[in-house]
Amino acid sequence: MEEKEIYKYEYPHPAVTADCVIFGFDGKSLRILLIERGVEPFKGSWALPGGFVRIDETVEEAAIRELQEETNVKGVYMSQLGVFSKVDRDPRERVITVAFYALVKPTDHDVIGGDDAASAQWFSLDDYPIPVFDHEQIIKAAYAQLQRNFRAGNVGLEMFEDKFSISQLYLLHSLVTQKDIDRRNFYKKMTSYDYIEPTNEKMSDTPHKPSQLFSIDRMTYDSELKESFNLIRFDLDEKTDDDKLKTNKKK
Amino acid sequence: MEEKEIYKYEYPHPAVTADCVIFGFDGKSLRILLIERGVEPFKGSWALPGGFVRIDETVEEAAIRELQEETNVKGVYMSQLGVFSKVDRDPRERVITVAFYALVKPTDHDVIGGDDAASAQWFSLDDYPIPVFDHEQIIKAAYAQLQRNFRAGNVGLEMFEDKFSISQLYLLHSLVTQKDIDRRNFYKKMTSYDYIEPTNEKMSDTPHKPSQLFSIDRMTYDSELKESFNLIRFDLDEKTDDDKLKTNKKK
DNA sequence: CCAAAAGTGTTACGAATACACCCATGA
C-alpha cells in the first residue's frame, strides 16, 4: 500500500472529480440517472455517475468518460453546472467536484452499469433514493439551473436526437418549468421558430389523434441558442475546453 | 527540496486554483484588475489575481482570500464563472482553475499589490497587457458572461455600495451591452423598479445639471435578482458553499 | 449665452396572455 503512494507534492493537493446530473424525459415523466456504487466508500448506495479527473484529461473529458463507463450513456450534450468544494464533502480525502448536467431521452440510451458502478438506473424525479456525498445538493442545484434555463426561454431541443411532436415538448416544458402553460400559445410559439420544421410524418401510439412530427434545423437552433445561453455542449470527440471559448470564431 | 515533498498520493492529483476577473466601472469606462506576478513562473508578467486553493478552504474562500491578499480588494460580490482545465494551461504542473468574476467600483477599493503580486493595477478593457497562462480566455469568457447577464436583464446594482445616479447606470449598461439604449426608456425602466428609490440628494461635479441620486433597496433587489439569475454572491464571512444551495431547501 | 448633460411624455409595435371549440383516432 505504501508502495503505491508514489505521487508527491510539496503542498497538499485536493482530488478533483467530475459528476453528471443526467435528467431524462421519456415522453411521460422526468427521471434522473443514478448509479449504485460498486466500490467503497458507500458501496451499495446510490450516487451520481462521475469519478476522478485523470491527470491528462480535462474535466469535460472526465465527465463524458465516467458517464459512459458507469452507465453506458454517451453522446449527450452536457453543460457545466459549477464547482462544489465543501471541505468535508468526501470522507476519504479532500475532493473538489465539477458538476455537469444534461437532459436526454432515456430511450435513446441503453443504461448499463459498469466499471465502478454495480448498476445504473433511472428514477423518477419525485421519488429517488437520496444519494451519498453532497449529491442531493448537486441535483437540486442542477434542477434549479434547468428550470431557470427553460423559464428564460431555452427550448430544450438538444435532447431530441431526431423527430419530436409539439405535445411531447409541451409536456416537457410543463414538467420542467412547473407552470401551466397555455397549450395553444405554446403550439403557436414553437411552430413560429424557424428551426422547428414540420415533416409529413405522424406518430400514433395511443388511442387518439396521431401527432404531427417536427424536425429540428440543428444548425439554426444551435446558433440561436448558443448566443443567448451559456450552453456549452460537447461530445465524445470534441476538444471542449477550447470550444468553450471559440463561440465567436466557429461557424 | 526533496525534503519538502511530503504530501503523497496513490494517484496523481492536479493543483486547484481560484482566479478572479474583477471588472471595474468608475463612472467613465470599464476596467479590469490585473496583478504583476511577483513569483515564477512568468514573474513580472501580468495575470489575473488568484492562487492555490488551500486544503482546508472552499474555492470561494480561496478566491476571496487571494483577491484580498494580492490586490487589497475585499467585500465584493463574486459569481462563479466556470472551470478551466486544459491539461497544459500551466507550465509547472497540472493546474485546474475555478474562475470567478465580479463588477465593482474601483474607487471603493484601494488597490495595493501584495503577497505574490508585485503590484496590482486597473487597466482599460480596451487596452490591457495580455495576461499569462490562459487568463486572456478567462477574461473573454467572463466578459461574455457579464454581457449575457446584462442583456438578459441584470441591472448590475450589486457594484454600487451606496447611492448612484441613473446616468451612471446608463453609461454602465451602454458599455457592457454594447448597444445604444434609448436614454428615456432606460430612465423610465429603472425608475419603475421598486428596489430603486429616489433620494433628495443630488450630485454635481461637472459643468452641467446635477444628477439625482437614487438608493437601492438591497433586500428587494437581491430577492428579485437571485431568483432569475444564478448570481451567487458571497462575502468575506459567508459560508458560501452552503448558501449556494440553500435557495431551494425543500419543495 | 453657450455647451453639456439631466430629465421627461406619448405613440406604436410586437410578444405574451387569456380564452373555447372542432378533429381524428382506437376502443
Next chain:
DNA sequence: TCATGGGTGTATTCGTAACACTTTTGG
C-alpha cells in the same frame, strides 16, 4: 359513439422601442 388527446384563431394586455424638447448648471 365516445373518450382521449391533437390541433387551431382572435382579442387584450403589457413591456419594449421609437422619437425631441426643456432644464440646469458652469464656463
